[in-house]
Amino acid sequence: MNLAVTDVRLTPILVADPPLLNTQGVHQPYTPRLIVEVVTADGITGVGETYGDAKYLELARPFAERLKGRQVSDLNGLFTVADQVAVDASRVENAVDVGGLRGVQTADKLRLSVVSGFEVACLDALGKALGLPVHTLLGGKVRDAVEYSAYLFYKWAGHPAGVPAEKDDWGAAVDPAGVVEQARRFKERYGFTSFKLKGGVFPPDEEIAAVRALAEAFPGHPLRLDPNGAWSVETSVKVARELGEVLEYLEDPALGTPAMAEVAERTGVPLATNMCVTTFAEIKEAFTRGAVQVVLSDHHYWGGLRNTQQLAAVCRTFGVGVSMHSNTHLGISLAAMTHVAATVPDLHHACDSHYPWQSEDVLTERLTFEGGKVAVSDAPGLGVELDRERLAVLHRRWLDDDGALRDRDDAAAMRIADPEWVTPAMPRW
Ligand SMILES: O=C([O-])C(=O)C[C@H](O)[C@@H](O)C(=O)[O-]
Ligand SMILES: [Mg+2]
Known part of the structure; x- marks a missing residue:
């Protein structure tokens, strides 16, 4: 060989x-x-x-x-x-x-x-x-399927008129009813039972209302809200107090370890992050200050599948939970996430994945979710074919492309709909 x-x-x-x-x-x-x-x-x-x-x-x-x-x-x-x-x-x-x-x-x-x-x-x-x-190369699976959560987003029905784009059939979701409807579809199509809402889009009261509507529509289902650090400590504390009963965890309510530590201390609501702990060097301060209770690993920026296993071991040592974060990705990365997640013994939260939002892939066969889970492949390698x-x-x-799309720029895309748009200063609320 x-x-x-x-x-x-x-x-x-x-x-x-x-x-x-x-x-x-x-x-x-x-x-x-x-x-x-x-x-x-x-x-x-x-x-x-x-x-x-x-x-x-x-x-x-x-x-x-x-x-x-x-x-x-x-x-x-x-x-x-x-x-x-x-x-x-x-x-x-x-x-x-x-x-x-x-x-x-x-x-x-x-x-x-x-x-x-x-x-x-x-x-x-x-x-x-x-x-x-x-x-098996990572030491062997400890489960046969990996659970994922529905990654809910506020969204428009389509990209702005005149912008070349593919159509999607998810419709708009800009209020609590739209968010609940999107969640229903996620459940119907993929069987997800955990729901994460990407927040930081509308004033916190509107997002609180959306999470309450989800809690009412899906009683007992784990719920998360992630405003990507858009809130001040005071706002984070207020939201945490209002939603504490229905949230599995609150994800990155405020930016940075000191702010997260204060929110954690004042509310007791578990905090997750893919923003303040994204490297090994950031772990010590965050864990010793009790700033995060769940680290959402992303094998892309943590340096791969074996580094993710090492991160999981460090989290285990400190009694901090671990799960998986997701940016837009295709089936190769979903397969990779599934293999590594299958080897992490104490994975107690459904992982995030953008995959349902991607109508296009580079695989001969798309990966599928059954009951919200992806089966762990036992075929050689990742088990996918290009x-x-x-x-x-x-x-x-x-x-x-002329270069406009070769670097992700969410603010530039927003300016097409709203020419006045400037990237909000943080905290936004
Ligand atoms: O959990 C997160 O913070 C993310 O997934 C970050 C992503 O970039 C998400 O906000 C997105 O794609 O808009
Ligand atoms: Mg996040």
């Missing part, structure tokens, strides 16, 4: 995205992703996926060159390769990514996001070479 990497293919693509609202603005009609393929000397191809914005591509290209000749089994070596890839200082100057939706932005974190795409591709190739599923024709179509879209 020859596990040497002989070729690496990087394919940036643009995938359709509905007009989902968040505190920064609204999703653009197409969003960038990067598909990574690693080919071994034996002709086995492994696939991975990560962010596709220009700054990730810039790093992925020299990374791919350095990977050639290395073994797909040399997973630790991926971090050595990452250290050799220079990050342009201007890429980390703003200190936050996508207006903070992915937490702090550092050179290391950019590198880790790139590593994750290659790590998943190497694990897929290694698993195919050995005839073993990725979860659809080259679809990949080519979505890559063509990326090639044809």
Whole structure:
């Protein structure tokens, strides 16, 4: 068996995205992703996926060159390769990514996001070479299916008139009734029983009303609200007190560890985060101050599946829960999340996934949710197959773009509907 990497293919693509609202603005009609393929000397191809914005591509290209000749089994070596890839200082100057939706932005974190795409591709190739599923390479699954939550968004029925976009059949959701209707559809279509509402879009009282409406429509179902740090400590405390009884947890109500610690202390409502703890370096302060009770790992920016397992071990040590965060992603990443989540013993919260919002994929067969769960594949590797024709179509879209969509910019998309829109200063409320 020859596990040497002989070729690496990087394919940036643009995938359709509905007009989902968040505190920064609204999703653009197409969003960038990067598909990574690693080919071994034996002709086995492994696939991975990560962010596709220009700054990730810039790093992925020299990374791919350095990977050639290395073994797909040399997973630790991926971090050595990452250290050799220079990050342009201007890429980390703003200190936050996508207006903070992915937490702090550092050179290391950019590198880790790139590593994750290659790590998943190497694990897929290694698993195919050995005839073993990725979860076995990670030590073995402890469950046969992974539970996901419905990721509810306030949304418009369509992107602004005149903007080229794909249509979606979810309709609008801009008030409590719309949110409940969306949740019903999520339940009907996928069987989800946990619901997360992306907040920070409307004044807190409107979002409180939406969560109350969900609690009434789905009694006993776990509910979460995530305003992406849009609230002050006082507002967070008020919302936490009003919704404490019905929330499984409140996600990133306020920005930063000190603010989160104060909210946690004053309310006792469990707080989750994918914003204030996004790197190992941020753990110590947050955990010792009791600022977060659940860390939402994202294998993309934590540096892959094995780093996610390490994060889970640290969380376990401190008695902090762990679950999975999601940005827009395709089936390769859902498969990767499912494999790693299957190996985490104490996963007590349904994971987040944007996947139901993605009508397009690069797989021959979409992954499916049954009863809100994705079955853990026992096929070699990730258990997914790339659809080259679809990949080519979505890559063509990326090639044809003038650059406006190659970097995610929710504020720019919002300005098309509202030319006065400026990214809100935080806290917004
Ligand atoms: O849980 C979160 O904070 C996210 O999923 C961040 C995402 O960027 C989400 O807000 C989005 O896609 O609008
Ligand atoms: Mg979040």
